[in-house]
Amino acid sequence: MNHLSKRMTTLSGAFLGIILAGTIAAADDMGNMNGMPDMSSGMGSSSASAPVGHGKGVVKAIDRKAGTVTIKHGPIREFGWSGMTMTFTLRHRSSLNSLKKGEHVRFDAVQDGQASTVITKIRPVP
Ligand SMILES: [Cu+2]
Structure with missing residues (x-):
């Protein structure tokens, strides 16, 4: 990483x-x-807290016990990231329930001083 x-x-x-x-x-x-x-x-962005990154990717693995999801994601401009496969923590563990391996998703994430990057919102791309 x-x-x-x-x-x-x-x-x-x-x-x-x-x-x-x-x-x-x-x-x-x-x-x-x-x-x-x-x-x-x-850049005129609104908040004084950590920037929100907007990502798109494919679910590679789900760990319901740990509350994490591994996503092969594209570039996340707000973080200056290029695409890669990595594991995120879900802020709302319940959002894991609707995810499926292989599914294409869009998500919002924050770095906010956490050990791992936290997904605050995630939804399937229709
Ligand atoms: Cu990454």
């Missing part, structure tokens, strides 16, 4: 101008584990 290093690279590159343009003060409020401002902070 190398999302973190990719994210740092993105922050220090493309978004440096935005950060320097006036979001440094806001960074202290982000509660981000990197100690870096999140990428949405300079």
